[in-house]
Amino acid sequence: GQQVMQIPQYQHVQEGEDFTTYCNSSTTLSNIQWYKQRPGGHPVFLIQLVKSGEVKKQKRLTFQFGEAKKNSSLHITATQTTDVGTYFCAAPTRGNEKLTFGTGTRLTIIP
Amino acid sequence: DGGITQSPKYLFRKEGQNVTLSCEQNLNHDAMYWYRQDPGQGLRLIYYSQIVNDFQKGDIAEGYSVSREKKESFPLTVTSAQKNPTAFYLCASSVPVTGFTGELFFGEGSRLTVL
Numbered sequence: 001g002q003q004v005m006q007i008p009q010y011q012h013v014q015e016g017e018d019f020t021t022y023c024n025s026s027t028t029l030s031n032i033q034w035y036k037q038r039p040g041g042h043p044v045f046l047i048q049l050v051k052s053g054e055v056k057k058q059k060r061l062t063f064q065f066g067e068a069k070k071n072s073s074l075h076i077t078a079t080q081t082t083d084v085g086t087y088f089c090a091a092p093t094r095g096n097e098k099l100t101f102g103t104g105t106r107l108t109i110i111p
Numbered sequence: 112d113g114g115i116t117q118s119p120k121y122l123f124r125k126e127g128q129n130v131t132l133s134c135e136q137n138l139n140h141d142a143m144y145w146y147r148q149d150p151g152q153g154l155r156l157i158y159y160s161q162i163v164n165d166f167q168k169g170d171i172a173e174g175y176s177v178s179r180e181k182k183e184s185f186p187l188t189v190t191s192a193q194k195n196p197t198a199f200y201l202c203a204s205s206v207p208v209t210g211f212t213g214e215l216f217f218g219e220g221s222r223l224t225v226l
Contacts (some may be wrong), residue, residue: 006153033214042201042217062199072161088153092212097161098169099212103153 004091006102014110019076021105023089030092032072033099034063038085046074081109113138117202117217117218124189124196124225132187132221134202142207143185144215147171148199157200160185161207191224 005024013019014020023032035043047056049065054096056063059084062075076083086106090099115136124130136143142161146154156169160179174193179185185204189196200221204214 009151031212033212035215042220043215044217045214048214090215097167097207097212098156098159099215100156100170101146101154106151 004089004100006089006105009103010106010108012108013024013079015081016078018096019079019107020085021087021089021107022075023074023091023102025070025071025091028069029072030069032065033090034072034074035088035090035101036085037088037104043086043088055079076107079107079109081111083107084109114122115202115216115218117200117221118167119221120219122142122223123223126225127191128169129188130196132189132200132202132223134185134218135183136185136202136204136216136218137183138204138206138216138218139182140170140204140206141182142205142213143179144203144205145169145187146201146203147175148201148220154201157187185215186222196223198223 006037007022033048034046037043047063052069053067054065062079064073086104088104089102118133139197144159146159148154155171157175158177160166163182165177176188202218205215207213
């Protein structure tokens with residue numbers, strides 16, 4: 001089935017540094033979603049991207065959808081301790097009946 | 112408050128026993144999903160249901176069973192046939208929008224440990 005590859009698997013950054021996670025698919029995606037899961041918590045929806053080349057911002061978070069709609073990225077500027085967690089991308093499969101999740105990028109912050 | 116309630120939060124079971132995880136939502140969502148998460152890994156889809164009395168296998172359905180007799184409820188049974196049942200189980204729901212899967216709302220999860 002469709003796979004969504006996400007890199008890196010882990011990222012340790014100093015507080016204040018930037019962070020980026022990448023999501024790649026071998027097939028064209030109709031849309032892509034991003035979720036954040038805090039340690040010990042459950043995934044929480046962040047955003048959905050639909051259009052080719054789309055860029056959306058949420059405060060320090062910038063989300064991009066590639067021109068070919070096969071890749072996406074999440075960039076966090078000037079990380080804070082509240083950014084700790086695992087970030088997942090997710091893409092629809094089997095029409096739009098279900099979401100396939102990437103393996104996630106676990107972000108830890110060094111104070 | 113509207114949301115998804117999973118119970119129990121923690122569950123211990125002996126090998127060879129079946130166990131049922133509860134998932135209830137009052138969001139009036141049509142679609143419901145069960146995902147499994149193993150340490151350091153992503154979420155893998157077990158079963159999903161788009162409508163009452165109908166459900167489909169996900170990517171790792173072997174050893175699991177579900178029912179969808181009511182819109183609000185989507186219980187998951189982990190059977191003794193599941194070889195590695197120790198995991199964190201997450202239930203989710205969504206309102207599918209035409210052309211899109213819709214945002215998933217997750218419960219707080221159930222952590223199953225097989226002794």
